[in-house]
Amino acid sequence: MSLGLELSNWSYVAMLLFVIIGSWCLEFAFKIKVLRRPRILFSAIFPVSLFFLLWDAFAINQDHWTFDPDQILGLFGPLNIPLEEYLFFLIIPIAAVLTLEGVKVVLKHRIVTGK
Secondary structure, three states, rough: OOOOHHHHHHHHHHHHHHHHHHHHHHHHHHOOOOOHHHHHHHHHHHHHHHHHHHHHHHHHHHHOOOOOOOOOOOEEEEHOHHHHHHHHHHHHHHHHHHHHHHHHHHHHHHHHHHH
């Protein structure tokens, strides 16, 4: 059974997977335990993501913003927003928090050791 998808339809998903692999390794490499505190993480991400999803929906509805159908899977959620965009507003902020916490660990180590 074919879904009628080409390799290019996975472009957005591939970018999100790249971000997950690249940043989520920091959780384990630096033992920062960000993913072990989902309530705090969710409370930091949800309000901002909600705002930007509403902004996205408005921009899509006004034809100010579009998604290349050749680079998305074609699955849409509420407000006519592609699935990948919902995932973007979850994955990218988590990656940012992981990166920030990873940098804090490195800077703390440098201050303590002087290296």
